Amino acid sequence: MYAQMVESTGKTVKTAAEMTPQEAAFQARIDAGEKIEPKDWMPDAYRKNLIRQISQHAHSEIVGQLPEGNWITRAPTLERKAILLAKVQDEAGHGLYLYCAAETLGISRDEMYDQLHSGRAKYSSIFNYPTLTWADMGAVGWLVDGAAIMNQVPLQRTSFGPYARAMVRVCKEESFHQRQGFDIMMKMANGSDAQKRMAQDALDRFWYPALMMFGPSDKDSVHSAQSMAWRIKMNSNDELRQKFVDQTAPQADYLGLTVPDENLKWNDEKGGYDFSQPDWDEFYQVLKGNGPCNRERLGARVKAWEDGAWVRDGLMAHAAKQDTHLAAE
Ligand code: 3HC
DSSP states (O other): OHHHHHHHHOOOOOOGGGSOHHHHHHHHHHHTTOOBOTTSOOOHHHHHHHHHHHHHHHHHHHHTHHHHHTTGGGOSSHHHHHHHHHHHHHHHHHHHHHHHHHHTTTOOHHHHHHHHHTTOSOOOGGGGSOOOSTHHHHHIIIIIIHHHHHHHHHHTTOSBHHHHHHHHHHHHHHHHHHHHHHHHHHHHHTSOHHHHHHHHHHHHHHHHHHHHTTOSOGGGOSSHHHHHHTTSSSSOHHHHHHHHHHHHHHHHHHHTOOOSOTTOEEETTTTEEEOOOOOHHHHHHIIIIISTTHHHHHHHHHHHHHHTHHHHHHHHHHHHHHHHHHHHO
16 A cells, blocks of 8 residues: 555655664564554654644544534434533543643643644644534534544554554544434434435535545645655545545435435446545635634634633642642641
8 A cells, every 4th residue: 555655646755775774673663563652762754743643633623622512502402412512522532632642742732732723733624614504413423523433443553652542542432423423314314304405415515525534635645655654644545535435325325315426436346436526626725724614613712722711820820839838848
């Protein structure tokens, strides 16, 4: 797969002959499937690339609470409300494990927040789309968490120990999220005509943004070749996108819904579906901050950070007082 990656991206990584002995020994550990732990030697670029990916992942979990948080007060039943509340809380937990994993690489939580709040760090493009109806809660769980699982199950085998271990719990919880989304879609798709229309509309709006979650096509991916050589990433963007379509298209059929793609068709020869690519211009616009909800999402995070200043100040003052007491004893 890695050789294929090099071919499709046109990007190469250092050969063994170009590596220093320390780099070659590091690569050999990765190739042997060993885990790299925070105190181990690692190339600066490995550390930097991991901080980039893990912190973006953490930001995605945190910003990802917003589109669903929007529906907690409007969930149709108490049971649905309790389930959605638990799911949104899980996402906060995922963000925290991931920030912790990134901190072990030498970046502070404040620096990561600052990168997010100043717009320097990315988070997943998907969260810049609005959630307009209750059916969107179904589509988000089914498609967005479904896409996240497709990407994150292989990351349980990623080379950096703290990231791989965080992924084990994250994936267990994401599976529950995906199932609850599918359950909402089943109810809606088998409900009244109006509910069925809502479910179809949610699928129509979330299908292509979900395909974008896997990142640009392999030939345009900046990091894939090196990230795959270091097992920071286990699969290419296109490979995971294909797997996602292959898994999800029959689920849409089961729901009696139509994937909004005239070109979606099973291809016996390749053993997978042919499908249309998302609008990549739209994807890059969202990444630049011009998606439908970018400003609203970032604004909400910055406001939460500023509104919480008094809590952080209070905790710091309390901790300083405790330290003074301990020092006096
Ligand atoms: N949204 C935002 N930015 C994206 C993106 C997306 N969907 N896809 C790619 N990008 C960015 C990359 O971050 C990179 O930008 P940078 O150089 O400024 O960091 C650029 O586009 C080029 O893309 P590459 O393919 O070279 O980037 P990667 O190799 O990092 O691949 C990725 C992108 C597949 C998202 C990879 O980073 C990854 O697997 N990350 C871990 C998983 C993750 O972050 N998931 C977030 C999903 S949401 C989620 O998990 C929340 C849950 O509750 C649903």
